[in-house]
Amino acid sequence: MRQFVAIISLLFVSSVLNAQTSEASEPFPVDTVMSGGREVVIFSNNKWQYLEDMLFDGILNKELHEMITEDTSLQLKTYWDNNMCFSNQNNTTLMNMKDSIWICVTDSLHPNFAIPVPGVLTSSYKHRGGRWHHGVDLDLRTGDTIVAAFSGKVRYAKYNTHGYGNLVIVRHYNGLETYYAHMSKLLVTPNQYVVAGQTLGLGGATGHAYGAHLHFETRFYDASINPEEIFDFKNRTLKDCNLVMKAEDFRRNKGAIAFRQAKPNKTYASTGRYHRIRSGDSLWKISRMYGTTVSNLCRLNGISESTTLQVGKTLKVK
Numbered sequence: 001m002r003q004f005v006a007i008i009s010l011l012f013v014s015s016v017l018n019a020q021t022s023e024a025s026e027p028f029p030v031d032t033v034m035s036g037g038r039e040v041v042i043f044s045n046n047k048w049q050y051l052e053d054m055l056f057d058g059i060l061n062k063e064l065h066e067m068i069t070e071d072t073s074l075q076l077k078t079y080w081d082n083n084m085c086f087s088n089q090n091n092t093t094l095m096n097m098k099d100s101i102w103i104c105v106t107d108s109l110h111p112n113f114a115i116p117v118p119g120v121l122t123s124s125y126k127h128r129g130g131r132w133h134h135g136v137d138l139d140l141r142t143g144d145t146i147v148a149a150f151s152g153k154v155r156y157a158k159y160n161t162h163g164y165g166n167l168v169i170v171r172h173y174n175g176l177e178t179y180y181a182h183m184s185k186l187l188v189t190p191n192q193y194v195v196a197g198q199t200l201g202l203g204g205a206t207g208h209a210y211g212a213h214l215h216f217e218t219r220f221y222d223a224s225i226n227p228e229e230i231f232d233f234k235n236r237t238l239k240d241c242n243l244v245m246k247a248e249d250f251r252r253n254k255g256a257i258a259f260r261q262a263k264p265n266k267t268y269a270s271t272g273r274y275h276r277i278r279s280g281d282s283l284w285k286i287s288r289m290y291g292t293t294v295s296n297l298c299r300l301n302g303i304s305e306s307t308t309l310q311v312g313k314t315l316k317v318k
Helices: 002-022 051-055 062-069 091-095 252-262 283-289 294-301
Strands: 029-035 038-043 048-050 101-104 121-123 126-128 131-133 136-139 145-147 152-160 165-172 176-183 199-202 213-220 223-225 242-245 274-276 314-316
Touching (some): 131 283, 176 199, 283 294
Antiparallel strands (some): 101 242, 136 213, 152 165, 176 213, 213 223, 274 314
16 A cells, blocks of 8 residues: 555656656656655655655745735736745736735734844844945854744745855745845755754854844845835834735835946946946846846857856847
């Protein structure tokens, strides 16, 4: 009977993986075993993964997700990806929504919260250095403990090459995700459940950081919102257990466009269709400046994500 269940599970997993089994170079499931009451899938490359993690759709609070998506005009998309920071696929929808979205930041099932680090706020959610700063910076010393703001599940925990350095992303039961960047050491792994106040890693200055600090973001379906709308960092409290989000809360790109118009790229300010590459530019940085994606930039310019950008050359962005 157990062998029959294992075969059925393998067939189901194979259907989830779709095309992955079509190429011999891709690992594919070969067996299932039980470990600690959880079913484990063994792959052809000897790696393994819990079946429940493979089938997880990213929704921790199904009631909240159904309430939000019952408005068919929103059509917010969700995913669970251990390798992608954010997709920007919901930004336009949220910036143009007509009704407000209300969520409980804490509730009777998940009443706890924690300020990630006790350090003072050193930089807020604003334009900074010619681009939008999507979170807040909190002061710390290298090695200081960083904890989860709310309970949830770790979606991402590894070194990020686009400036975040050692980064942990936790998805929460309240519909939010929180980002913890520039760590010196990671102490959690993807798909791990954590509770509010649990240690995620140690503070540092990895990635694009000048001095040790925590870059902390709050995002709703990938779109960033001001963490100071939720937390009172000075008094280490919540502003409110309820959070109401309106379209203007997500319209930071309007301000970003106005800022770029005030300090335009001189050669192409009239059309906004091209960007002259400058020192320190990356495809990820340019995509955020112009409200597009890295994949779209690659498509427009016939390049790949690994292409080296040459200072002085131009890149088509629209």
